[in-house]
Amino acid sequence: MLTRLMPLLAAAFLTVFAGLYAPAAQALEVRAAVLRVDYPELLPISRYDLRPEDLAFAGAALAEEDNATTGRFLGHSYETVTRSTTPEEAEQAMAALLADGIRYVVVDAKSAELEALSDQAAEGGALVFNTRAPEAALRSDACRANLLHVAPSYAMRADAVAQFAIWKQWKRWLLVSGSNPEDRALAEAYRQAARKFGATIVEEREFEDTGGARRTDSGHVMVQRQLPTFMQGAEAHDVVIAADATDYFAAYLPYHLWTPRPVMGSAGLRPVTMHGAHEAWGATQFQTRFEKLTQRRVMEEDYNAWLALRVLGEAVTRTSSAEPETVEDYILSDAFELAAFKGQKVTFRDWNGQLRQPLLLYDGRITVSVSPQEGFLHQVSPLDTMGLDRPESNCTAFE
Amino acid sequence: MTRLLLSTALCLAATGALAGKAFVSNERGNTITVIDTESWEVIEEFEGGNRPRGITLSPDGALLYVCASDDDTVRVFNTETYEELYTLPSGPDPELFVIHPEGNPLYTANEDDNLVTVTDTESHSILAEVPVGVEPEGMAISPDTNWVVNTSETTNMAHFISTGDYEIKHNILVDQRPRYAEYTSDGRRLFVSAEIGGTVSVIDIAEDGTPTLKQKIGFEVPGVLPEWLQPVGVKVTEDGSRIFVALGPANRVAVIDGASLEVVDYIMVGQRVWQMAFTPGEEFLVTTNGNSNDVTVIDVAAEKAIKSIQVGQQPWGVAITPD
Numbered sequence: 001m002l003t004r005l006m007p008l009l010a011a012a013f014l015t016v017f018a019g020l021y022a023p024a025a026q027a028l029e030v031r032a033a034v035l036r037v038d039y040p041e042l043l044p045i046s047r048y049d050l051r052p053e054d055l056a057f058a059g060a061a062l063a064e065e066d067n068a069t070t071g072r073f074l075g076h077s078y079e080t081v082t083r084s085t086t087p088e089e090a091e092q093a094m095a096a097l098l099a100d101g102i103r104y105v106v107v108d109a110k111s112a113e114l115e116a117l118s119d120q121a122a123e124g125g126a127l128v129f130n131t132r133a134p135e136a137a138l139r140s141d142a143c144r145a146n147l148l149h150v151a152p153s154y155a156m157r158a159d160a161v162a163q164f165a166i167w168k169q170w171k172r173w174l175l176v177s178g179s180n181p182e183d184r185a186l187a188e189a190y191r192q193a194a195r196k197f198g199a200t201i202v203e204e205r206e207f208e209d210t211g212g213a214r215r216t217d218s219g220h221v222m223v224q225r226q227l228p229t230f231m232q233g234a235e236a237h238d239v240v241i242a243a244d245a246t247d248y249f250a251a252y253l254p255y256h257l258w259t260p261r262p263v264m265g266s267a268g269l270r271p272v273t274m275h276g277a278h279e280a281w282g283a284t285q286f287q288t289r290f291e292k293l294t295q296r297r298v299m300e301e302d303y304n305a306w307l308a309l310r311v312l313g314e315a316v317t318r319t320s321s322a323e324p325e326t327v328e329d330y331i332l333s334d335a336f337e338l339a340a341f342k343g344q345k346v347t348f349r350d351w352n353g354q355l356r357q358p359l360l361l362y363d364g365r366i367t368v369s370v371s372p373q374e375g376f377l378h379q380v381s382p383l384d385t386m387g388l389d390r391p392e393s394n395c396t397a398f399e
Numbered sequence: 400m401t402r403l404l405l406s407t408a409l410c411l412a413a414t415g416a417l418a419g420k421a422f423v424s425n426e427r428g429n430t431i432t433v434i435d436t437e438s439w440e441v442i443e444e445f446e447g448g449n450r451p452r453g454i455t456l457s458p459d460g461a462l463l464y465v466c467a468s469d470d471d472t473v474r475v476f477n478t479e480t481y482e483e484l485y486t487l488p489s490g491p492d493p494e495l496f497v498i499h500p501e502g503n504p505l506y507t508a509n510e511d512d513n514l515v516t517v518t519d520t521e522s523h524s525i526l527a528e529v530p531v532g533v534e535p536e537g538m539a540i541s542p543d544t545n546w547v548v549n550t551s552e553t554t555n556m557a558h559f560i561s562t563g564d565y566e567i568k569h570n571i572l573v574d575q576r577p578r579y580a581e582y583t584s585d586g587r588r589l590f591v592s593a594e595i596g597g598t599v600s601v602i603d604i605a606e607d608g609t610p611t612l613k614q615k616i617g618f619e620v621p622g623v624l625p626e627w628l629q630p631v632g633v634k635v636t637e638d639g640s641r642i643f644v645a646l647g648p649a650n651r652v653a654v655i656d657g658a659s660l661e662v663v664d665y666i667m668v669g670q671r672v673w674q675m676a677f678t679p680g681e682e683f684l685v686t687t688n689g690n691s692n693d694v695t696v697i698d699v700a701a702e703k704a705i706k707s708i709q710v711g712q713q714p715w716g717v718a719i720t721p722d
Binding site: 066069070073074282288289314317337338344345381382 | 513533534553555567570575
C-alpha cells in the first residue's frame with residue numbers, strides 16, 4: 001500500500017511544482033551524478049595540462065545550466081551532484097549515489113574501475129556514461145547494456161589522425177610508442193588505422209618509460225641531446241606518429257627529431273574532443289558561457305562531461321521521461337540527435353553504445369582541421385569511418 | 400540639351416527613388432557592400448563595425464541597422480550617405496534582430512546572455528530584456544505584431560513572446576540548432592529552420608496565436624552528404640506559394656511548394672549560402688554566400704540563379720531597400 005501511495009504523492013507534488021513553470025508540461029526531476037576517479041599520478045610534462053580541482057565537474061555545471069534553461073520551459077528540473085574518489089573507494093561512492101536514488105552517472109575513470117562501476121550501476125538500474133576510458137574492448141567484447149561511451153575510443157582518435165595524414169599524402173609513418181600498456185594499446189590503434197586507410201608504417205620504435213619525474217629544471221638540455229639520437233637512422237618517412245597515452249615523452253618529440261618531420265598523435269597535431277580555442281559552429285558561445293561560469297578555459301574532460309549530460313538532457317526533453325530505460329532507448333534510436341559545436345549532429349552507434357562525433361585536430365593553439373576528412377565515405381555516416389564499425393565490434397549487449 | 404538630361408539624371412540619383420540598394424554585411428571583412436539592384440553593380444563598400452552579421456532597414460529605407468557582434472552594439476547608418484549616425488544598445492553579442500513594421504522597437508537576440516533585448520529605436524534605450532533559451536538566434540515578428548518569435552540554438556525551441564507584456568506564452572520544440580524563423584504574410588504559419596537537424600519545422604498558428612507543430616520538411620540532394628544539408632535562412636513569398644530555404648554548405652537554395660510543403664527544386668548558388676532577401680515586388684531573391692565571398696541573384700518566377708556578384712569577405716546577411 002505504502003509503495004503504491006508514494007509515487008502518487010510524488011506525482012501530485014511534482015504537478016503542483018510544474019504549475020509554477022509551464023502549466024501544460026509534465027513535471028520531471030532529473031538527478032544525475034558525475035563520479036570522477038582520481039589516480040595517483042606524476043605531474044604532467046606541461047603546466048598547461050595540470051588537472052584543475054573542478055575538472056569534469058565544471059563541464060557538468062555548465063550542462064546543468066544549459067539543461068535547466070531548456071527544462072524551465074517544460075517543467076523539467078535538473079540536479080547534478082559531483083563526487084571525486086579514489087580507485088579503492090570508488091565502489092563505495094557509487095553505492096552512495098545509487099542509494100541516493102541517482103540513476104544517471106557520468107563516470108570519469110579508467111577501464112578497470114569503469115567496468116566494475118558499470119556492473120554495480122546495472123544492479124541499481126542506473127545508466128552510465130563513460131567520459132574517459134578509450135579501450136576498444138569496452139566497445140566490443142566487454143561492452144555493457146547500461147554503458148554508453150561519450151569518450152572517443154583509441155581507434156576513433158587514431159583514425160582521425162590517419163585520415164588527415166592520408167589527405168595530406170603523408171603515407172609513410174614512423175610510429176613511436178610508449179612502453180606502458182595504454183601506450184601499446186594506442187599504438188595498436190594506429191597500426192589498424194594505417195591498414196584501414198592505406199598508410200605504411202615504415203618503422204616502429206618504443207621509447208621506454210623508466211619512471212621518475214617527467215620534467216626537471218633544465219631538462220631540455222638532456223632532451224635536446226638524447227632524443228635526436230633515439231630518432232636517428234630511421235627509414236624514410238613523411239610523418240612521425242606518437243602513441244604516448246600516458247603522456248611521458250611525446251611532448252618532447254617536435255623539434256627534437258633527427259629528420260625534420262611533423263609529429264601527430266600524442267604531440268604536435270592532436271585529436272581532441274574540444275579545446276579552449278575552438279570557435280567554429282557557434283562554439284564561441286560555448287566557450288564564453290563556460291568561462292563565465294568557471295573562470296577558466298575548457299578542457300576535454302569538461303566537454304566530455306558536458307556532452308554526456310546534454311545527451312541525457314536532450315533525451316529527457318524529447319521523451320518527457322526520466323526513466324533510464326526510456327531514456328537509453330531514445331538515445332540509441334534513430335530519432336536521437338544533438339548539436340555539440342562540431343558542425344554536424346552527434347548520434348550513437350546502436351551496436352555498442354559509442355557516441356559518433358567529429359574530432360578536432362589541435363596544435364595547441366587552434367583547430368587545424370576536423371576529422372572525418374572530406375572524401376572518406378561510409379554507407380551509414382561519415383562519422384563511422386572513425387572507430388569500431390558494426391562488423392568490427394563483437395558487442396551483443398544492445399541486441 | 401545634354402546639360403538638361405544630365406541634371407535630370409543627377410536629380411533622380413540624388414533622390415535615390417529609382418535605384419534599389421542591397422546592403423550586404425561581410426562578417427569577416429567588417430564591411431557593408433552596397434549593390435545597385437537594377438544594374439547589379441557594387442556601388443560602395445563601407446566600414447560596418449566589428450563582425451557585422453544581422454542587417455535590416457527601417458520601414459522607410461532611410462536607416463540601416465547592423466548587428467556589430469564583436470562590438471556588442473547595433474550600428475545605425477544613413478542609407479544614402481553611408482554615414483554612421485549613432486549606435487543602439489543591443490545587449491552583448493547581437494547576432495540577429497527583427498524590426499517592428501512601424502520601425503520601432505527593435506528586437507535583438509543576444510547569443511551570449513540567453514536574452515532577447517527590446518530596444519526603442521527613437522529614445523535609444525532598452526525597453527525590456529526577455530530571458531529565453533540557450534543561444535538565442537532567429538527572430539521574427541508576427542504580421543499582426545502581437546508576437547515576437549525567438550529560436551534558441553542549444554535549447555532547440557521557438558519561443559513565442561507576447562509583445563504586450565514581453566512574457567513567453569508558448570514554446571515549440573524543433574530540431575537541433577534552430578537558426579531562423581519566418582512567418583507567412585497572413586501570420587497563420589511559421590517556418591523554423593534547424594541547421595544541424597537538417598529540417599524546417601512548419602508551425603501552424605491559430606487565430607489566438609497558439610502555435611502547433613504541423614510537420615517537418617527534410618531535404619535530399621543526390622551526391623551531397625545529408626550532413627551538409629544545413630538549412631539556415633528562410634524566405635516566404637507574399638502569396639505563400641513558395642518557400643526558399645538556404646542550405647548552408649550544401650551550396651543550394653531549396654524551393655518548397657507552399658501548398659504541398661514538398662521540395663520542388665534545388666537552385667545551385669555560391670558556397671555556404673546563409674541569408675536571403677527579396678527585392679521589392681519579389682522579382683529577385685538575393686543570397687549571401689559566406690565561403691565564396693559573393694551573392695547570388697535568383698530570378699524568383701523562373702526559380703533560376705541568374706547572376707553572382709563579388710562582395711566583401713564572408714558575406715553573412717542582406718537587406719534590400721523598399722520601393
